[in-house]
Amino acid sequence: MPDSIDIPPVVVTATVNGERVSRAVEPRMNLVDFLREELELTGSHIGCEHGVCGACTVRVDGTIVRGCLMLAVQADGAQVLTIEGLSESGEIADLQENFKTRNAAQCGFCTPGMLMTAAELLAENPGAGRTEIREHISGNFCRCTGYQAIVDAIEETGKNRGEK
Amino acid sequence: MKPAPFNYAKPSSVDEAIALLGGDATLLAGGQSLVATLNMRLSAPDLLVDINGIGELSGISVDGGTVRIGALTRHRELERSEVIAAQAPLIAEAVPLIAHPAIRNRGTIGGSIAFADPAAELPACLLALDGAVEIAGSGGRRKVSAGEFFRGLYDTALEEGELITAIEVPVAAGNQRFAVEEVARRHGDYGMAGVMASVTVNGAAVEAARLVYLAAGGTPMLAEGAGAALAGNAIDEASIGAAQSALQDDLDPFDDMNSTAATKLHLARVMTERALKRIAGA
Numbered sequence: 001m002p003d004s005i006d007i008p009p010v011v012v013t014a015t016v017n018g019e020r021v022s023r024a025v026e027p028r029m030n031l032v033d034f035l036r037e038e039l040e041l042t043g044s045h046i047g048c049e050h051g052v053c054g055a056c057t058v059r060v061d062g063t064i065v066r067g068c069l070m071l072a073v074q075a076d077g078a079q080v081l082t083i084e085g086l087s088e089s090g091e092i093a094d095l096q097e098n099f100k101t102r103n104a105a106q107c108g109f110c111t112p113g114m115l116m117t118a119a120e121l122l123a124e125n126p127g128a129g130r131t132e133i134r135e136h137i138s139g140n141f142c143r144c145t146g147y148q149a150i151v152d153a154i155e156e157t158g159k160n161r162g163e164k
Numbered sequence: 165m166k167p168a169p170f171n172y173a174k175p176s177s178v179d180e181a182i183a184l185l186g187g188d189a190t191l192l193a194g195g196q197s198l199v200a201t202l203n204m205r206l207s208a209p210d211l212l213v214d215i216n217g218i219g220e221l222s223g224i225s226v227d228g229g230t231v232r233i234g235a236l237t238r239h240r241e242l243e244r245s246e247v248i249a250a251q252a253p254l255i256a257e258a259v260p261l262i263a264h265p266a267i268r269n270r271g272t273i274g275g276s277i278a279f280a281d282p283a284a285e286l287p288a289c290l291l292a293l294d295g296a297v298e299i300a301g302s303g304g305r306r307k308v309s310a311g312e313f314f315r316g317l318y319d320t321a322l323e324e325g326e327l328i329t330a331i332e333v334p335v336a337a338g339n340q341r342f343a344v345e346e347v348a349r350r351h352g353d354y355g356m357a358g359v360m361a362s363v364t365v366n367g368a369a370v371e372a373a374r375l376v377y378l379a380a381g382g383t384p385m386l387a388e389g390a391g392a393a394l395a396g397n398a399i400d401e402a403s404i405g406a407a408q409s410a411l412q413d414d415l416d417p418f419d420d421m422n423s424t425a426a427t428k429l430h431l432a433r434v435m436t437e438r439a440l441k442r443i444a445g446a
Contacts, residue, residue, distance in 0.1 A: 002210050004169035027172030027212065030203070049165060050200035051267060063240070063269040069199040070270065071192075073172055074214065120265060138351040139264025 004028075014075045016041070017085025025072050032056040032067030034075070035082055043083035043112045047141070054140030057113035058082050064120050083112035092119050094160060098153035106144035114140050118154045126158040133158075167202035174214040178221070178300050178329060184213045185325045191215055193236060193275035196267045221274070221329060226251055229335050235274025235328045243268065251335045254293060254342040254362060258285040261344070264352045274328040277313070280320050280383065283354040285346070287314060288384040292360035292376040295333035301326035317382035339371070340364050343439035346378070347431055349422060355379055356423050357431030361439040363394070370394045375407070375439070377432050380415040387414035390436065399444035407440065408433040 009024035016039060023038045030049075035041045035058065047053035049068045056067035059081040086092055092115055098104070105111040114137060121128055121136040128136065133154050134147070142150060175181040185191070190209035192198060193216070201207040215221060221236035224247050231251045233242070242248050242259045249256045262268055262276075262285050276286040277297060290297070291310040298307050299322060308321045315321060322328070336342070346358030358378040364371040373394040375387045389410030397403040417428035 002169055002171060007169050007171055010172055026169065028167040028169055028202070030166070030199070033166070049203045051196060054264070054266065057266050064266040065270050066196070066266050068203065069196050069267070071172075071195070071199065071212075071214075073174075074192075074195075074216065117266065135260075135351045136265060139266055 010073045010076075012072050012076045014078050014080050016080045017082060017088070023072075027071065027073050029072045030068050031058065031060075031065075031070040031072050031075050031080075034072035035067065035080070038072075041082045041084050043087075045109055045112060047109070052139075052141070053110075054113045054117065054137075055110055057116040057140065059086070059116060059120075064116050083115060086116065086119060092122075095119065095122065095153065095157045098156045099150075102149045102153040102156065104145060104149040104153040106142075110140055110142040110144075114142065114150060118150075118157075122154065122158055122161065126161040128154075128158055130155060165203055165205060167199075168205055168208035170202075170209050171211045172214065173211060174217045176217050176219075178218060178327070181213055181215055181218060181327060182300060182302055182325060184211065185327065187211070189213050191278070191327055193278075194238065194271040195275075196263070196271040197275070197279050197281070215327065224248060226335060230332050231335055233273055233331045233333070235277075235330055236272050237274075239263075239268035239271045239273070239276075240265070242273065252293070252333050253336055254344065254360060255286070255289050255333070257342065257344040258289050258360060261285055261346055261348070261352075261355070261358075267352075273331050277331060278320065278322060278328050280314055280318055281354070282317065282381060282383055282385075283379040285344075285355075285358070285360070285378065288358070288360045288376045288378045290331060290333065291384045291386055292362045292374050293333040294362075294374065295331060297321075297328055298330040298332065299326050300329045305329065307332070311386070314383035319382075337364070339366065341443040343442045345435040345439040345442075347435065357417075357428050357435055359432065359435045359439050360384075361436075361443060363399075363440075363443050368398045370397055370399060370403070373407075375436065377411075377415055377435075379428060380417045380432055382416070385415050387411055389414045394440075399440050404437050404440050408436055411436065 013022040045055035047055035051069045188210040192214045222234045343361045346355040362374045373391045377385045390407035393406035417425040
């Protein structure tokens with residue numbers, strides 16, 4: 001293992017939530033740490049740090065990824081969308097409203113990752129049934145709700161979108 | 165935890181990547197297993213060679229009787245590919261069982277094959293389809309059959325300084341039937357047991373059967389005894405029972421935190437019956 005003092009920082013330039021940002025970082029910095037520590041976008045949470053819990057889910061170049069399983073340097077040149085940007089865009093206003101109504105957020109720790117993940121399913125397949133919803137969010141842990149309310153909120157959102 | 169420090173290089177060609185390998189360098193493809201082990205400091209290389217910028221490693225194509233899948237092809241691309249659905253339906257059926265959407269968006273077939281987790285789906289698929297791995301090194305390119313590629317627990321025919329450039333599987337023939345059966349504690353978890361079945365039929369009889377099991381030994385396990393028990397017979401209670409019995413000698417599962425070897429063997433037999441009955445009904 002090399003000494004970190006000997007490792008030159010790498011410049012990462014990416015578009016995060018529509019804004020072009022550039023920072024020199026250590027190669028070992030994970031994307032989610034970059035977002036939280038360098039850009040102060042603390043909506044993406046850090047849970048397990050090994051790809052199991054889904055709390056750090058963000059969108060990179062249009063698809064969701066684990067922020068703890070991608071290095072910040074790998075996001076060079078990429079379009080990154082965090083829960084802050086997704087929320088501001090209005091894309092999931094209906095989903096967020098249903099999360100509130102259905103009490104699908106309790107402590108809120110998993111919520112940003114859950115919303116990022118659900119947003120991808122709703123964009124691709126708003127008609128997804130409860131089994132498909134459960135499969136799709138199976139990589140996002142919630143330790144409060146028992147998932148029922150979350151599945152309700154996603155299902156409701158999909159149904160409403162389908163009717164429009 | 166956070167990774168130990170490492171240097172980072174992003175080559176744009178296979179030759180450049182090979183030149184960077186050697187010493188204590190590690191290849192970074194999708195990173196969905198590697199970055200977790202870096203975070204936990206189970207691995208601490210001097211240098212990460214990120215191959216995500218090498219264009220020639222991506223893409224799915226058909227050349228004559230062979231489906232060629234670039235090593236950097238993501239699981240999600242396999243899942244959505246019409247070529248895979250039509251020409252390699254076993255892979256199409258197996259891919260949705262790999263982890264979760266956010267992981268399938270990043271994880272690559274080359275990474276999965278190189279990592280060679282005996283509980284993973286794609287190594288088992290490759291062996292069931294009797295495919296091959298294309299490997300590049302400083303001496304040029306070579307091809308290794310799936311049967312020779314998987315050598316032991318996380319041990320493959322990849323030598324130091326080599327990388328996988330593509331995976332090849334034969335185009336599915338009209339008389340081949342496929343089925344994937346797997347049991348996991350939770351959708352997307354590694355399977356506790358599972359079978360990738362590729363059966364060549366001749367009318368109602370089985371001509372040849374390649375049943376490959378995951379989580380049943382140190383490598384994906386090709387059940388030769390079960391295949392022999394099915395060959396020449398129709399798929400019925402008797403031949404299914406004979407195949408199930410043969411698994412005692414074909415497989416070599418080990419105890420882990422979720423189940424004993426005996427439970428895994430039992431589950432493998434249950435998966436066998438489900439897969440074969442589905443094939444017989446098709």
